[in-house]
Amino acid sequence: MLSEVNRLLFDAVLFSSVVACVVYLLFFFSQKEEIRKIARMILVMSGLLQTLYIFSRYMIAGHTPITSQHEAVVFFAWSVTWAYLSFHWRYSVKNFGTFVSVFLLVMMCIAASVSRDFHPLPPALQSIWLPIHAGVAVLAYGFLALAFCGALMYLLQEWELKSKRLGFFFSRLPSLGALDQLNNHCLAAGFAFLTLGIITGSIWARQAWGTYWHWDPKETWSLITWFLYAAQIHQRFTLGWRGKRAALMSIVGFCSVLFTMWGVTYVLGGIHSYAQ
Amino acid sequence: MCLGGYIVMPNETLLLLGVNHKNTPLEVREKLALNSGYEAPLQALGKIDGLREFYLLSTCNRVEILVLAADGEDVEKTLASFLFADSLPPEQYEQFLYCYRNEQAVHHLFMVATSLDSMVVGESQILGQLKEAYRWASAEKSTGPILNKLLHKSFSVAKRVRSETRIGSSAVSISYAAIELAKKIFGSLENKRVLLIGAGEMAELAAEHLVGNGAKNVVVANRTLERALDLAKRYNGRAVGLDEILEQLEHVDIIISSTGSPGIVLHKKEVKPLMRNRRNKPLFFIDIAVPRDLEPALNDLENVYLYDIDDLSNVVELNREEREKEAIKACRIVDEEALKFKDWLEGLFITPTIAALRAKGDKIRQMELERTLPRLKNVTGKERESIEKMASAIVSKLLHDPVLFLKRESCKDQSEMKVSLFRSVFDLEEKQ
Incomplete structure (x- = not known):
């Protein structure tokens, strides 16, 4: 029964993200305020459905559902959705939602295409630190994903302004100033969570395996990612790196995030690997 | 022909020559810009033969010369080479240059004054620039009755467009x-x-x-x-x-x-x-x-x-659509005013002809009276008055229809031909 509900819930999540993306794209083309409101409502609903879905998986598995590839991606999408919605609550960036909804749809498609089986949790991972560490890390990825979307928008807008071909995107994209600020804020939040993720991870590692740091591939790549973002934030503070360079760095950093999430699992393996 | 003592030949043309942002790249316009102000170029223009009235407009988007000159290709060529000086050979500048005559020149001037020809339709700087150019020209005494009237008219057309349409209202510039x-x-x-x-x-x-x-x-x-x-x-x-x-x-x-x-x-x-x-x-x-x-x-x-x-100008393209409607309305006003001015110009050709005809009739009346009256004997003062009245009535009744024919709207576009035919019929040529 519960697994049936679980299956239906994922279909609903997938469907709602398709609809949200389509309506956001409609808004992008038409720029009608009413459509934006509808799109936002659908996105909130999708966020709620994602929460329900994760909760239902928790009920079935009996632990925080972040141990398989599928679960990690859904969790990732969930954190992007809520990071965006919470961000939007503070201040809005023109047409940001469209880019985020496309990103979310891609995530959901990936989640739909991999195995949705449940995996028993190895004893080493059965700890209160699982939800804390994984939650914090995934939240960090959520904000970094937003910075990535903002960086893409920045590059697009900057290209239009520089080449003086002020076409379709010029009026639809926000100002460079707003995008740069968005990048800055998302990076600050994302970096803080990333740091916390690494700290909680090493505390948990000490508990589970006896040492703080293993040089496990995932740990190593998390550290590389952390250094990439740290370098960018440092440069912004000292030299005032901003604009195009900051946007490019956000994209590079996010590629490292993606590699840490998937690349490491498939290419390098290690104790973090799930869904073998 | 007379206009307050001012003679306009029928073979004189209003000629407008220039380049603007629409068909001339910045690199070429840069070479023409009159950095030294209006004084020197106006004086240089004054030295060109055959220009009766002239004026010059130079802004960052356009350079235009408007003259009243005797007909002929020569004036056009001289002005073109004056405009480009040595910066480009004639084969190259011909593609950039536009040249309008008479009513087309009037129409273009009105388009410029109302900013319909501007990079940013509805901007108001051009009117100020036009007025300044006119101030310089009149300070150099290079404008006469025709250009004075034409330029003043262009200012009032611009005002009319501004008040009757909304092209200027949304801060467009x-x-x-x-x-x-x-x-x-x-x-x-x-x-x-x-x-x-x-x-x-x-x-x-x-x-x-x-x-x-x-x-x-x-x-x-x-x-x-x-x-x-x-x-x-x-x-x-x-x-x-x-x-x-x-x-x-x-x-x-x-x-x-x-x-x-x-x-x-x-x-x-x-x-x-x-x-x-x-x-x-x-x-x-x-x-x-x-x-x-x-x-x-x-x-x-x-x-x-x-x-x-x-x-x-590319950026401006973005909100051009919204203003296009108002621009069409403005264009209609310009068309209308240009037509009115054309009528006035043609009136200039007709008015002196009518005056000459009346003068001729008057002269004949005077001559005939002078010849007849001394021959009549025993004419009382009252009878003499009646005869004089009759003579002037005959003249004016006889001339009434020809004058109406001249003023008639129906064949205005052929007015030049009409006037010259009329003049030879009544043998008015030598009386100028």
């Missing part, structure tokens, strides 16, 4: 386009600092809009400090010398350059090292000068955006 861009770069203009290099009218208008949108600090750098101080005072800003520009660039965000300098004022290699001190905060350069003040390569620097006057 180059500066408006610049502000749209600035907003896309900075987000908000709140507390942004503006530097004006050169204190022309255009720069002034742009600065006004920027301050209206929240820009805080206006610094004016100008060759003559007096003018800079003048302008700076209006925006509670500061005036600096031209040599302090680089220093100022560390603190300002938006730069509007409009000096009359013939060369580049600011180079890429001068700005590049400044970006570090600015902590890479974006710089937005607007170059509205012709010839250009700012090196185009500035745009290649990171976080630096440079737009010159041609680039701005």
